[in-house]
Amino acid sequence: MLVLNRKKGEAIIIGHNVEISILEVQGDNIKIGIEAPREVKIFRKEIYDEIVEANRQAASQPEEVISRFKEMKSQM
Amino acid sequence: MDFYIEVKILKIQSKILGEIEIEESAIIHFPDGIPAFEEERRFAIVPMDESGPFYYLQAVNRPELCLVIADPFVFFPDYQVEVPEPELQRIQAEEGKNISLLSVLTIPDDFRQTTANLFAPLLIDTGSKKGIQFIPEKSLYSTKHSIFTSESSAAPAAAGQGE
Numbered sequence: 001m002l003v004l005n006r007k008k009g010e011a012i013i014i015g016h017n018v019e020i021s022i023l024e025v026q027g028d029n030i031k032i033g034i035e036a037p038r039e040v041k042i043f044r045k046e047i048y049d050e051i052v053e054a055n056r057q058a059a060s061q062p063e064e065v066i067s068r069f070k071e072m073k074s075q076m
Numbered sequence: 077m078d079f080y081i082e083v084k085i086l087k088i089q090s091k092i093l094g095e096i097e098i099e100e101s102a103i104i105h106f107p108d109g110i111p112a113f114e115e116e117r118r119f120a121i122v123p124m125d126e127s128g129p130f131y132y133l134q135a136v137n138r139p140e141l142c143l144v145i146a147d148p149f150v151f152f153p154d155y156q157v158e159v160p161e162p163e164l165q166r167i168q169a170e171e172g173k174n175i176s177l178l179s180v181l182t183i184p185d186d187f188r189q190t191t192a193n194l195f196a197p198l199l200i201d202t203g204s205k206k207g208i209q210f211i212p213e214k215s216l217y218s219t220k221h222s223i224f225t226s227e228s229s230a231a232p233a234a235a236g237q238g239e
Binding site for chain 2: 043048052056061065066069
């Protein structure tokens with residue numbers, strides 16, 4: 001991991017087209033501005049991780065559980 | 077005068093469906109993959125039955141990646157999603173005319189506890205044949221809403237997302 005120190009008003013550029021600006025610093029809270037091309041997805045990490053975990057769980061069910069689901073769902 | 081239409085058929089291996097045949101033109105392209113499987117870009121959507129709200133989302137190049145998905149509105153008639161313009165553009169949707177919204181299901185061993193991910197729905201444009209899993213900045217919904225209990229008709233999860 002590259003570790004940089006930045007002050008309010010300073011910025012970081014990643015590659016040639018992703019720019020991160022430190023807009024405001026108030027105690028533990030930092031306001032960050034991000035400029036990136038539309039195709040670059042940007043998420044709060046904990047939210048992305050939550051979807052990763054949800055998809056992994058959804059994908060990991062054994063075949064017999066899905067088969068049982070298919071047979072029994074119409075009875076629900 | 078004879079007319080010929082060339083239809084390219086793909087044979088796909090699926091851990092759940094075995095070997096299936098899909099028309100190349102029916103393949104949905106996910107330009108970002110889906111979270112946890114970002115490299116998988118091509119998926120087939122296969123109905124579970126002749127009718128009914130359940131489908132399989134089968135990765136074309138990965139037999140073990142087969143998600144069960146469903147039409148969320150069958151279980152959650154009041155479900156609402158606001159999709160920002162950049163996301164619609166990502167799947168080349170024209171005014172959202174051909175958008176389908178589908179939810180990834182998590183099916184536990186006790187399948188009666190099956191839940192739907194209402195927080196991050198799949199958005200698929202059936203015209204452009206492109207799809208994404210839409211992750212909102214914030215949402216009233218969670219990644220796990222029970223589809224088979226009376227809770228499914230309740231209001232969206234109170235504050236916060238997921239568990």
